Amino acid sequence: MISVDAMGGDRGPAAIVAGIEQSCDKNPEIRFIVHGPEPELRRLIGRRREIADRCVIRHAPGVVSMTDKPSQVIRSAQDTSMWSAVESVRNGEATVAVSCGNTGALMALSMLRLRKLPGVARPAIAILWPSRNPTGFNVMLDVGADIKADATDLLQYALMGASYARNGLGLDRPRVGLLNVGTEEHKGRAELKEAQELVAAAAPRGQFDYVGFVEGSDLMSDRVDVIVTDGFTGNIALKAGEGTAKLVGDFLKEAFANSIMSKFAALLAMTSLKRLQKRIDPRRVNGGVFLGLNGTVVKSHGSADATGLSAAIKLAFQLAKSGFHERLAARVAQAAEQAAAAPAPGATHAPTGDSA
Amino acid sequence: MISVDAMGGDRGPAAIVAGIEQSCDKNPEIRFIVHGPEPELRRLIGRRREIADRCVIRHAPGVVSMTDKPSQVIRSAQDTSMWSAVESVRNGEATVAVSCGNTGALMALSMLRLRKLPGVARPAIAILWPSRNPTGFNVMLDVGADIKADATDLLQYALMGASYARNGLGLDRPRVGLLNVGTEEHKGRAELKEAQELVAAAAPRGQFDYVGFVEGSDLMSDRVDVIVTDGFTGNIALKAGEGTAKLVGDFLKEAFANSIMSKFAALLAMTSLKRLQKRIDPRRVNGGVFLGLNGTVVKSHGSADATGLSAAIKLAFQLAKSGFHERLAARVAQAAEQAAAAPAPGATHAPTGDSA
Structure with missing residues (x-):
C-alpha cells in the first residue's frame, strides 16, 4: 500500500491522480491511500472505475504550501494532506509515502512523526x-x-x-x-x-x-x-x-x-x-528517498507531471516490495552495535539479514 | 608581455608552443616569455620564425609534476619552469603568467612569491x-x-x-x-x-x-x-x-x-x-584566474591542447591590457579601508578608480 499526498505539487491534484492512473495501468498490484480534500479527490478519482477500486481516499482539507516554513508546519499542519500521508506510514497502513510538496516541511514532518532510526543522528535524502x-x-x-x-x-x-x-x-x-x-x-x-x-x-x-x-x-x-x-x-x-x-x-x-x-x-x-x-x-529519476527514519518517504519534484509522479510511485513500490526499510534498519542497528563495541541487548531485536 | 610555463601540461611543451603560435596568429601585439628547458624550447620555437621573434626563452630545467605536493614544491622548485614563470610576474617583466601545471603547486608558489594583496585573507580561483x-x-x-x-x-x-x-x-x-x-x-x-x-x-x-x-x-x-x-x-x-x-x-x-x-x-x-x-x-573558457595576489596568474586545464592554451593566453592578454590587476587591487584596498572605518593613511596610495 502506497500513501500519496495529492496536494502541494505545482500542478495540483489532477496531475497527481493522473500519475496514480499511469501507475495503475503499469502495475496491477499497487494499491493507494490518497490524501487531500475529499470532495475534490472524489471528483477526480470517482469517475475512473479502474483507479477508484484501488484507491482509498483519506480526507485532509489543509494544504502545505511551497512557502510554508518547516517550523510552522510541524506546529500547525495536523489537518493537511502531507501530515495525513506521513501518518499512514506511521500507523502501518502504508509502507511508503509519496509527496510532491515542500521538501523542508516534508522532512520536518517526517522526522517529527516517524522519528529517526535508532543510531541515526541525521537523516539524509x-x-x-x-x-x-x-x-x-x-x-x-x-x-x-x-x-x-x-x-x-x-x-x-x-x-x-x-x-x-x-x-x-x-x-x-x-x-x-x-x-x-x-x-x-x-x-x-x-x-x-x-x-x-x-x-x-x-x-x-x-x-x-x-x-x-x-x-x-x-x-x-x-x-x-x-x-x-x-x-x-x-x-x-x-x-x-x-x-x-x-x-x-x-x-x-x-x-x-x-x-x-x-x-x-x-x-x-x-x-x-x-x-x-x-x-x-x-x-525518470524523480524521487528523492528520505533515509534514516522509521518508515520510507519519497519526495517527488514539486513540478512533477503524471509521468514524473508515476516514476516516484514506481520507486516507492519497488522499495516497499523489497522490504528495503527493514533491511536498512537492520544495517544501521548492526553498525551502531559495532560502534558501541559492547552491543546493548535491546538493540538486537532487529534482524541482521546479510542482504540489507 | 605574457609569461608562459611551457612544462607541466599533460600534452607536453609542443602543445604549449602550438598554443602560443595560435595566439600569435590571432593577435599581433602579444609578446611572450616562455619558461622551460632551453634546448627543448629552442628546438620547438627556433624553427618558426614568426613566433621566435616574439618569444624570449627563459631556461628552467626542472618540471613540477601533477603529483608533486604543494608543500614540496615551495621548498624545492626554484629551478622549475613554473617557478620561473611566476617569477617573471613578480619582477615586473610580465603582467600575467599562464601555466597548465598542477593547480595546488601553482597556487602555493604564486602565494609564496607574489604574496597576497593587502586586505585579502584567502586568494580565490x-x-x-x-x-x-x-x-x-x-x-x-x-x-x-x-x-x-x-x-x-x-x-x-x-x-x-x-x-x-x-x-x-x-x-x-x-x-x-x-x-x-x-x-x-x-x-x-x-x-x-x-x-x-x-x-x-x-x-x-x-x-x-x-x-x-x-x-x-x-x-x-x-x-x-x-x-x-x-x-x-x-x-x-x-x-x-x-x-x-x-x-x-x-x-x-x-x-x-x-x-x-x-x-x-x-x-x-x-x-x-x-x-x-x-x-x-x-x-573556450579555459583559464581559472587567481585573484587576490600581487600579480595575475591564469591556470589553464592540465589537458589543454593548442586551442585551449590559446584561449587561456587570450584571457591573460585581455586582463593585462585592461589594467585589471591595478583596478582589482584598488577595489580591495578601498574595501579594506572602509572596513577599518578609520582609513590608515598608508593604504591610500592605491588609485580608487571607479571602474575597477
Whole structure:
C-alpha cells in the first residue's frame, strides 16, 4: 500500500491522480491511500472505475504550501494532506509515502512523526543520478536533508546509501566514494579525512567496497555507485548538474531550430534524439528517498507531471516490495552495535539479514 | 608581455608552443616569455620564425609534476619552469603568467612569491561558466584555491569577482549572488547569513548589485553574473557541471551513431552541432584566474591542447591590457579601508578608480 499526498505539487491534484492512473495501468498490484480534500479527490478519482477500486481516499482539507516554513508546519499542519500521508506510514497502513510538496516541511514532518532510526543522528535524502554505470544510475546522498554532516554522519550515509543501492539498483556489493575536491588522500576538510577511515573500516562488514575520495566529475562516472557527501554540497552538486543538463538540452534545441536543413535533420534523428531525451530526462529519476527514519518517504519534484509522479510511485513500490526499510534498519542497528563495541541487548531485536 | 610555463601540461611543451603560435596568429601585439628547458624550447620555437621573434626563452630545467605536493614544491622548485614563470610576474617583466601545471603547486608558489594583496585573507580561483546571459558567461569563485571561507572571505570574493566581471566580461554593474541550498533568506549555513549582510552593505560602493542567495541551478542562469562560494563547494559544483555536460555530449554522440538514418541526420545538422559544441566547449573558457595576489596568474586545464592554451593566453592578454590587476587591487584596498572605518593613511596610495 502506497500513501500519496495529492496536494502541494505545482500542478495540483489532477496531475497527481493522473500519475496514480499511469501507475495503475503499469502495475496491477499497487494499491493507494490518497490524501487531500475529499470532495475534490472524489471528483477526480470517482469517475475512473479502474483507479477508484484501488484507491482509498483519506480526507485532509489543509494544504502545505511551497512557502510554508518547516517550523510552522510541524506546529500547525495536523489537518493537511502531507501530515495525513506521513501518518499512514506511521500507523502501518502504508509502507511508503509519496509527496510532491515542500521538501523542508516534508522532512520536518517526517522526522517529527516517524522519528529517526535508532543510531541515526541525521537523516539524509538520496537521489538517483544518470551515470555511465550498467544500471544507468549512481546514488548520491545527502542532497539536502541537513546542511551539515560530521564524520559519523557520513559513515551512516555510506551504510544507508549502500543499502539503497543494493535494494534500489540490485547491486550486491556497491562501491562507495566520499565526495571531495580531489582524489588524493591528503586533500579536503578534516571531517572527510576522519570519515575516510570510518567508512573504509566499515566496508567489509557493511558489504560494500570503499573506493576512496571521488570528485564532482565522478557523479556520473562508472568507478563508483554511491556518492556520500553533506547535504549542502550534495544539493548544490545536484542542482549544478541538473541545470547544466537543461542548458545543454536547450542549446541543442536551439541548434536544431537554426536552419531548414537542421530542422530536417532533427526530424530524421527523431528516434535517436528521443532516446537521448529519455536517458537524461529528470522525470525518470524523480524521487528523492528520505533515509534514516522509521518508515520510507519519497519526495517527488514539486513540478512533477503524471509521468514524473508515476516514476516516484514506481520507486516507492519497488522499495516497499523489497522490504528495503527493514533491511536498512537492520544495517544501521548492526553498525551502531559495532560502534558501541559492547552491543546493548535491546538493540538486537532487529534482524541482521546479510542482504540489507 | 605574457609569461608562459611551457612544462607541466599533460600534452607536453609542443602543445604549449602550438598554443602560443595560435595566439600569435590571432593577435599581433602579444609578446611572450616562455619558461622551460632551453634546448627543448629552442628546438620547438627556433624553427618558426614568426613566433621566435616574439618569444624570449627563459631556461628552467626542472618540471613540477601533477603529483608533486604543494608543500614540496615551495621548498624545492626554484629551478622549475613554473617557478620561473611566476617569477617573471613578480619582477615586473610580465603582467600575467599562464601555466597548465598542477593547480595546488601553482597556487602555493604564486602565494609564496607574489604574496597576497593587502586586505585579502584567502586568494580565490575564478572561472567563467557558460550561461544564458548575453555575454555567454557567468563568473564563479572560489573554485578551489582554499577549501574554507568565512563571511569576510566571501565578501572579498564578491568584490574581486565583481571586478573580474567588469574587466573580463565588460559589465558595468555586475549582479552578484551567494551560492546556497535555496533562495530563501533563512536557509543555509551561519557564515552565509553573515556574508549576506556584508555583501549587501558593500554593494553600493562596490558598484555591483547584490541579488541574494542563488542555487546550483543558477550557475548558468541569467539572473546573476558573479557566483560567490567557498572553494570546496565551488570546485565540486564546477566538476559536477563539467561532468554532466560531457555525459550529455557523449550520450548525444551515441544517439547519432545509432542508425544509418541518424548518422545521415548528424551530417545534415553538422553546422548546428558544431555550433553547439563550440558553445559548450570547455576549451573556450579555459583559464581559472587567481585573484587576490600581487600579480595575475591564469591556470589553464592540465589537458589543454593548442586551442585551449590559446584561449587561456587570450584571457591573460585581455586582463593585462585592461589594467585589471591595478583596478582589482584598488577595489580591495578601498574595501579594506572602509572596513577599518578609520582609513590608515598608508593604504591610500592605491588609485580608487571607479571602474575597477
